[in-house]
Amino acid sequence: MPAPALETALDGVRLHVVTGKGGVGKTTVASALGLALARQGRRVLLVEVEGRQGISQTFEVAPLGIEERRLVHDPSGGELWGLSVDATAALLEYLQTFYKLGRAGGALEKMGVIDFATTIAPGVRDVLLIGKVYEAVGRTTGARRGHGPLAWDAVVLDAPPTGRVARFLGVNEQVADLARVGPIHSQAESITRMLHDPRSRVHIVTLLEEMPVQETADAVTQLTGEGFRVGALVVNQVRDTVPPAVLDTDLDADEVEEQVRADLATVGVRSGARTVGGLLAEGRAHAQRLALERELTTEVEALGHPVLRLPALAGGVEDGGVSVLADALVEQGVR
Numbered sequence: 001m002p003a004p005a006l007e008t009a010l011d012g013v014r015l016h017v018v019t020g021k022g023g024v025g026k027t028t029v030a031s032a033l034g035l036a037l038a039r040q041g042r043r044v045l046l047v048e049v050e051g052r053q054g055i056s057q058t059f060e061v062a063p064l065g066i067e068e069r070r071l072v073h074d075p076s077g078g079e080l081w082g083l084s085v086d087a088t089a090a091l092l093e094y095l096q097t098f099y100k101l102g103r104a105g106g107a108l109e110k111m112g113v114i115d116f117a118t119t120i121a122p123g124v125r126d127v128l129l130i131g132k133v134y135e136a137v138g139r140t141t142g143a144r145r146g147h148g149p150l151a152w153d154a155v156v157l158d159a160p161p162t163g164r165v166a167r168f169l170g171v172n173e174q175v176a177d178l179a180r181v182g183p184i185h186s187q188a189e190s191i192t193r194m195l196h197d198p199r200s201r202v203h204i205v206t207l208l209e210e211m212p213v214q215e216t217a218d219a220v221t222q223l224t225g226e227g228f229r230v231g232a233l234v235v236n237q238v239r240d241t242v243p244p245a246v247l248d249t250d251l252d253a254d255e256v257e258e259q260v261r262a263d264l265a266t267v268g269v270r271s272g273a274r275t276v277g278g279l280l281a282e283g284r285a286h287a288q289r290l291a292l293e294r295e296l297t298t299e300v301e302a303l304g305h306p307v308l309r310l311p312a313l314a315g316g317v318e319d320g321g322v323s324v325l326a327d328a329l330v331e332q333g334v335r
Helices: 004-011 026-040 054-058 089-097 103-110 113-119 122-138 162-179 182-196 210-225 253-266 273-301 319-329
Strands: 015-020 043-050 067-071 079-084 155-157 200-206 230-238 305-313
Touching: 004 230, 015 026, 015 067, 015 162, 015 210, 015 230, 026 043, 026 054, 026 079, 026 200, 026 230, 026 319, 043 054, 043 122, 054 079, 103 273, 122 155, 122 162, 122 182, 162 182, 162 210, 182 200, 200 210, 210 230, 210 273, 230 273, 253 273, 273 319, 305 319
Parallel strands: 015 155, 015 200, 043 079, 043 155, 200 230, 230 305
Antiparallel strands: 067 079
16 A cells, blocks of 8 residues: 655644654654744744753753753744653642642652652653643643643654653553543543544654664554554665666676776776775675665555655764754655
8 A cells, every 4th residue: 555645644743753763863853853844934842751952962052951942943933942851840740730739749859759759660750751742732822721822833752762652652541541530540541642643643763774674664563553643754864876877786897897997097096906906895885785775765665654765964963964854854845
């Protein structure tokens, strides 16, 4: 079955969850996606939940805190804001919202109860982190909760890696089963509905390497099997393509060697056996690498979701690299 069009996969989406195997550039892609959306006049919140301060490093700003901070004001009128969600602060906010603890919440923190609750059970921590994202997605600008325009046109979540993202997103469903009544049950059910709603999509970042591609395929199967909607598959660090003729492995070896010697002589480089042999070995390795990448590209495309490609940047994301990636996403139809 052909993959749905990118426009269909992104139409009306308000929560963009970005995941991927560790080391594939997940935070960079989340940042580029947030910037791409902001460049189209939207007010976007970029959220991280792992405490690594990856967003602040990407945009070269001071570490983010528990209050939203504006990262970019675009000429289109759009804005990109950043937030690093802290489980302790989220729990204090939760206790105040539902139980009106006020100063008692601060007393609990001083006694160590808050740290105990957020570290002794990882599931509790995940509930609090997702709860803060849920609050941001549904927040309105009216004087009363739930009234007035939405505060954010889109929220981009730099989520945990693929190895635990399904458990992270599904934790509230387990909580709802455990807490049968009360505000905890109600909020857990509301968060679960939001994450399964068509307006929430999980985008998976990969490299054209065997392990990341296999983990991407596993994540697609697991996420869809648990009712989450996969959006786009983002292939990061794509290198320039080479014409197929250059990779022709049936070329006569002696002819290739003579051509290399001739090319070296043209630019005034001595064509000794070591130099020529090294260049030929490097060329063969590069050809094999590109052939593998073509095979892996076919595997990614066969997963049945829109595929976005981001170029490899020689200088990384420093000095405007994330802006280049945002432009590439816009050019491919990210709206």
